[in-house]
Amino acid sequence: xxxxxxxxxxxxxxxxxxxxxxxxxxxxxxxxxxxxxxxxxxxxxxxxxxxxxxxxxxxxxxxxxxxxxxxxxxxxxxxxxxxxxxxxxxxxxxxxxxxxxxxxxxxxxxx
Amino acid sequence: xxxxxxxxxxxxxxxxxxxxxxxxxxxxxxxxxxxxxxxxxxxxxxxxxxxxxxxxxxxxxxxxxxxxxxxxxxxxxxxxxxxxxxxxxxxxxxxxxxxxxxxxxxxxxxxxxxxxxxxxxxxxxxxxxxxxxxxxxxxxxxxxxxxxx
Numbered sequence: 001x002x003x004x005x006x007x008x009x010x011x012x013x014x015x016x017x018x019x020x021x022x023x024x025x026x027x028x029x030x031x032x033x034x035x036x037x038x039x040x041x042x043x044x045x046x047x048x049x050x051x052x053x054x055x056x057x058x059x060x061x062x063x064x065x066x067x068x069x070x071x072x073x074x075x076x077x078x079x080x081x082x083x084x085x086x087x088x089x090x091x092x093x094x095x096x097x098x099x100x101x102x103x104x105x106x107x108x109x110x111x
Numbered sequence: 112x113x114x115x116x117x118x119x120x121x122x123x124x125x126x127x128x129x130x131x132x133x134x135x136x137x138x139x140x141x142x143x144x145x146x147x148x149x150x151x152x153x154x155x156x157x158x159x160x161x162x163x164x165x166x167x168x169x170x171x172x173x174x175x176x177x178x179x180x181x182x183x184x185x186x187x188x189x190x191x192x193x194x195x196x197x198x199x200x201x202x203x204x205x206x207x208x209x210x211x212x213x214x215x216x217x218x219x220x221x222x223x224x225x226x227x228x229x230x231x232x233x234x235x236x237x238x239x240x241x242x243x244x245x246x247x248x249x250x251x252x253x254x255x256x257x258x259x260x
Contacts, residue, residue: 008205015198019226022191022234025174029237031245032171032252039169051166055156062149069142099161106165 007064010057017054048107059095063088137200144197151190175243176254184238191234199227
């Protein structure tokens with residue numbers, strides 16, 4: 001039940017980001033100045049946090065999606081679906097531990 | 112003891128399919144596109160946010176350098192189409208679940224369809240009509256290979 005809520009909310013968030021992201025990238029067709037001006041906002045601290053949240057939403061949605069496929073397809077996965085929820089959260093933690101330090105260093109450390 | 116009544120054949124053959132043909136395709140598409148998108152987006156995020164200078168490297172010159180290469184054009188095209196269709200398909204189900212008033216349901220579904228088509232068409236036009244070295248631009252904002260043209 002909770003994973004269903006997680007899947008829906010992350011899915012909706014990612015969808016709306018995707019709309020904005022195609023629009024901002026479309027500015028490369030307007031002019032280099034317009035694109036650099038708008039994409040510059042992504043490099044501010046507040047957006048660095050939002051990007052981290054976005055990567056978190058995508059990895060959670062991706063891992064839980066794989067769990068849903070497994071539970072639909074294999075009986076062994078259906079029997080162990082509670083364990084697989086833990087696998088999703090552990091996989092998510094591993095992805096974020098790999099991504100966050102590097103991203104935050106890029107965003108805040110000037111590295 | 113009286114005989115059991117004869118069983119009549121049901122008027123319509125029982126369908127063992129719980130979903131119609133269209134919804135079965137949408138179910139399959141969501142799973143197949145989902146798995147492909149995991150791969151595409153993992154590469155996209157690794158290239159743009161993890162490698163090199165991460166978020167700091169993203170500017171016109173960076174994007175132009177990538178999109179000058181047909182490989183990334185087609186990579187981004189596939190990601191654009193699959194992500195929009197996967198997202199729109201999910202949103203369609205959510206609207207079906209929550210928008211109960213018929214006019215609200217119709218309005219949201221049409222808004223979703225229009226937004227999806229507009230974004231896919233706009234994104235595709237940008238990817239394939241894009242000029243990495245637009246004439247008259249400040250050379251310092253362009254990818255380095257523009258100097259040779």
